Amino acid sequence: MSIDATHDPALTSWVPGADGHPDFPVQNLPYGIFSIGNGERRPAVAIGDSLLDLQAISGLLPVELHGPTLNALFAMAPERRRALRAKLSELLSVESHRAALAPHIHAQADVTLHLPATIGDYTDFYVGIHHAMNIGKQFRPDSPLLPNYKHVPIGYHGRASSVRPSGVPVVRPKGQRKPPETETPVYAPSARLDYELELGVWIGRGNDLGEAIPIAEAPGHIAGFCLLNDWSARDFQAWEYQPLGPFLAKNFHTSVSPWVITPEALAPFRTAQPPRPEGDPRPLPYLWDEADQASGALGVELHAYLTTAQMRAQGLAPHRLSRGPASNMYWTVAQIVTHHASNGCDLRPGDLLGTGTISAPSEDGFGSLMEISRGGTQPIRLESGEERSFLQDGDEIILRATASAPGFASIGFGECRATILPAR
Known part of the structure; x- marks a missing residue:
């Protein structure tokens, strides 16, 4: 991804509040789907605390944008998306366009944001090596990582059907769990509900069934990124995951932030993939690309916050649970895309991939309560005096992320948040 005039840190916008916005300055320009009241769903681009209705100005754009999803945009060739980005940058930064576009600017607070795409399939990976180590140590202290x-x-x-946009509450799931004090499992609400701090990856152009995606071409199949919270019922998971892995512990709800941060917007924040520790195996040739190793990681810092009903009633600020860089991924995004298609699996525009929980090696960067509370044995104490090992009804998790690099305007991902409701 090349750096061009759209990334100029001196670029300003005529939209009030856009300049210096922590998430959506004119250097970002992420896409989403919105509606006003019960009106039709339409594509938009975020600018500051506002958005621009792209369907309303379709005649001014180099590509036609309409309809209730971004699947068609995702399917476009990267060069067409770059042309669209360049035009939007011009329209939102040149004062002479204000009169024509201002009627189609809406405050984000006045609209409803929806899932940006129809998701055909959703796959969650496990590339956060520190998370894998921390979880593995709780079950296999002498060998936390499997071979x-x-x-x-x-x-x-x-489960694609249960992916929801930020703001949709999570109903506490019911399922089978095997408490240590009982001889047989019980069917009951989860007592160990957890969050997972992840990045989401939106697939752009797909591949034909039976055809692989070479790793050098994988970036061209990525349409964008978001924040992702793959909520987890740890007690269900411990009981059911052998021998076939996650099932009901994971499929009840997945939250994503509504704005799609494009690969083009993230071009200035590409960084080298951290080198593998000495003695680690070199990936097989189909997973190795020198260019990907040189710039396949992202200079993005991830944050997770918790607020309880009591904290909100007392006017207390959210409690920061973790902070850490997205570079704590053992595998790059290109590697997971290539591996997903390596057996001939066909990826399609709008498919969603999760990176898996991204944790840092230190406690302040753990990306789940399972890690922070050491499996529930060390509760955290909140500013309200409350304690948490796992999530209680009324708790809200908020995920945020910021991309930054010297010499460039920082951009953000917006928020991915949801509140826990009691089991039904």
Whole structure:
């Protein structure tokens, strides 16, 4: 991805509040789907605390944008998306366009944001090596990583039907769990509900069934990124995951941030993939590309916050649970895309991939309560005086992320948040 005039840190916008916005300055320009009241769903681009209705100005754009999803935009060739970005940058930064576009600017607070795409399939990976180590140590202290972890990107197929945009509450799931004090399992609400701090990857152009995606071409199949919270019922998971892995512990709800941060917007924030520790195996040739190793990681810092009903009633600020860089991924995004298609699996525009929980090696960067509370044995104490090992009803998790690099305007991902409701 090349750096061009759209990334100029001196670029300003005529839209009030856009300049210096922590998430959506004119250098970002992420896409989403919105509606006003019960009106039709339409494509938009975020600018500051506002958005621009792209369907309303379709005649001014180099590509036609309409309809209730971004699947068609995702399917476009990267060069067409770059042309669209360049035009939007011009329209939103040149004062002479204000009169024509201002009627189609809406405050984000006045609209409803929806899932940006129809998701055909959802796959969650497990590339956060510190998370894998922390979880593995709780069950296998002497051998936390299974033998395949450093050879193959581990993932599982999730449930696309239960992916929801930020703001949609999570109903506490019911399921089978095996408490240590009982001889047989019980069917009951989860008592160990957890969050997972992840990045989401939106697939752009797909591949034909039976055809692989070479790793050098993988970036051209990525339409964008978002924040992703793959909520987890740890007690269900511990009981059911053998021998086939995650099932009901994971498929009840997955939250994503509504704005799609494009690869083009993230071009200035590409960084080298951290080198593998000495002695680690070199990936097989189909997973290795020198260019990907040189710039396949992202200079993005991830944050997770918790607020409880009591904290909100007392006017207390959210409690920061974790902070850490997205570079704590053992496998790059290109590697997981290539591996997903390596057996001939066909990816399609709008498919969603999760990176898996991204944790840092230190406690302040753990990306789940399972890690932070050491499996529930060390509760955290909140500013309200409350304690948490896992999530209680009324708790809200908020995920945020910022991309930054010297000499460029920082951009953000917006928020991915949801509140826990009691089981039904």
